[in-house]
Amino acid sequence: MRNYAQRKPEEYNWFRAFFQWLVTTVGYANIYRISCGYKVLGHENLPKEGFYIVASNHISAVDPFLMCNAIKGRSVAYMAKKEIFENFWSALYMDFLGAFEVDREKLQVSTIKTALSIKKTDWVLGLFPQGTRDSIEHMNLENINRGFAGIAKSLKCPVVPIGIVGTSHDERHTKGTRIIFNIGEPIPYKEDTEEMVRIWSEKVHELTNYDEIIKKLEKPKKNYTRKYAKDFNFLTRLYQYYAIFVVFRPLTWVFYKIKYFRNRKIQKNKNYIYASNHISYLDPFLVTDASGRKMTFMAKKELFENSDKVKKWLAKNIWRLGAFSVNREKPEAATIKSCIEVSRAKWNLCIFPQGGIRKNKKIEDINLGFVALAKKMKYDIVPMSITGVEHYNWNIFNRARVEVKLGEPISYLEDDDKIVSLWRQKVAEMARYELA
Numbered sequence: 001m002r003n004y005a006q007r008k009p010e011e012y013n014w015f016r017a018f019f020q021w022l023v024t025t026v027g028y029a030n031i032y033r034i035s036c037g038y039k040v041l042g043h044e045n046l047p048k049e050g051f052y053i054v055a056s057n058h059i060s061a062v063d064p065f066l067m068c069n070a071i072k073g074r075s076v077a078y079m080a081k082k083e084i085f086e087n088f089w090s091a092l093y094m095d096f097l098g099a100f101e102v103d104r105e106k107l108q109v110s111t112i113k114t115a116l117s118i119k120k121t122d123w124v125l126g127l128f129p130q131g132t133r134d135s136i137e138h139m140n141l142e143n144i145n146r147g148f149a150g151i152a153k154s155l156k157c158p159v160v161p162i163g164i165v166g167t168s169h170d171e172r173h174t175k176g177t178r179i180i181f182n183i184g185e186p187i188p189y190k191e192d193t194e195e196m197v198r199i200w201s202e203k204v205h206e207l208t209n210y211d212e213i214i215k216k217l218e219k220p221k222k223n224y225t226r227k228y229a230k231d232f233n234f235l236t237r238l239y240q241y242y243a244i245f246v247v248f249r250p251l252t253w254v255f256y257k258i259k260y261f262r263n264r265k266i267q268k269n270k271n272y273i274y275a276s277n278h279i280s281y282l283d284p285f286l287v288t289d290a291s292g293r294k295m296t297f298m299a300k301k302e303l304f305e306n307s308d309k310v311k312k313w314l315a316k317n318i319w320r321l322g323a324f325s326v327n328r329e330k331p332e333a334a335t336i337k338s339c340i341e342v343s344r345a346k347w348n349l350c351i352f353p354q355g356g357i358r359k360n361k362k363i364e365d366i367n368l369g370f371v372a373l374a375k376k377m378k379y380d381i382v383p384m385s386i387t388g389v390e391h392y393n394w395n396i397f398n399r400a401r402v403e404v405k406l407g408e409p410i411s412y413l414e415d416d417d418k419i420v421s422l423w424r425q426k427v428a429e430m431a432r433y434e435l436a
Helices: 014-036 063-070 082-086 088-097 109-119 147-155 193-207 210-217 234-255 283-291 309-320 333-345 369-377 416-431
Strands: 039-041 053-056 076-081 100-102 124-127 159-165 180-183 256-261 272-276 295-300 324-326 348-351 380-387 400-406
Touching: 014 063, 014 088, 039 210, 053 063, 053 147, 063 076, 063 124, 063 159, 063 180, 076 082, 076 109, 082 088, 082 100, 100 109, 109 124, 109 147, 124 147, 147 159, 147 193, 159 193, 159 210, 180 210, 234 256, 234 283, 234 309, 256 283, 272 283, 272 369, 272 416, 283 295, 283 348, 283 380, 283 400, 324 333, 333 348, 333 369, 348 369, 369 380, 369 416, 380 416
Parallel strands: 039 180, 053 124, 053 159, 076 100, 076 124, 256 400, 272 348, 272 380, 295 324, 295 348
Antiparallel strands: 159 180, 380 400
16 A cells, blocks of 8 residues: 655645645635635735645635635645554545655654655645544644644744634524635744744634734725825726716607807817806716716715715715715814815816805805815816706606806916805806895
């Protein structure tokens, strides 16, 4: 019968590397990624080059296969108990995977020789110091096999600790659980093997702390207030084209007859702040479509603060369309910085100085922040009026008329009071609103 305890360097060839990748990455990893949310943390802790030993806790028969997938870019020759090799077919399967036989009761010379053979290849050595499958709660210094520390000392190589969570049979079949492979920082080999065993045990207990793992998996809350010039890119423009030409125009055409009145004094190669009255949620699309420019928006922060899935999806897509959050009660420094980034990206900015939707056909008190932004960005202001969507029309047989008018630009060099006065007068005139 073949001796699987001692392997030669030439046995760790491309065939076994490919077979291992096929079984573990294409097979096991994808199955458990779909069924149990399998995830690997700490890839950055893996040594970039050189030989090392991978040592983890052991709670399930799937651990070796997922371990091979977790170690990206390297194949893993792992130790397997000799009982597995007593059956011809299981022995052949493990042979193709690159595993080798080990006596869990006693570290043999053949094990050291095989480890030396692996060191001469591009593979790394994988093992489970617990010796057998058991929970992390039962793992202590007394039931850890010291062999791995002795091998690391003999080969003068580091040990990479891995904490495995969620692979036990019961956990894999419980709704909401996840399989996590948490890779820790390498432990340098030590002459004192007992010290190395103690450090490894402490590291693995830390790496299997479920509460800490969940914290790592939690995505940081997105800052929807801060946008950078790089965010105003081709992809954002593509989203806008899709929103306007595929969604907005076909849907609104059914219910509305939209007419745009553009102003010849708006220069094609110049960027502006487009300041409009605000009467519906369709206004941002109407402004973008009417201007034909690369446009970004300020959107009230309440649109980005909802927690249910539908509103989270909505917030994400508003962001993708180029909008960013603004506190209407108290402007933040991040809002000003985002506006500066808009000017750096050479995009246009849309603002609704009324602060919120107003359907009363009056130009009343307005937020004066748009004047300060115009001076900061050195953008002239294009006054705009929107009429006809004060109330949504659902009658396809009597389409409502919508008018969007662009006025003559107002220079940002004018006095603040004059800019405000001109904007109010022009918008009221174009919209035929009362100047309250």
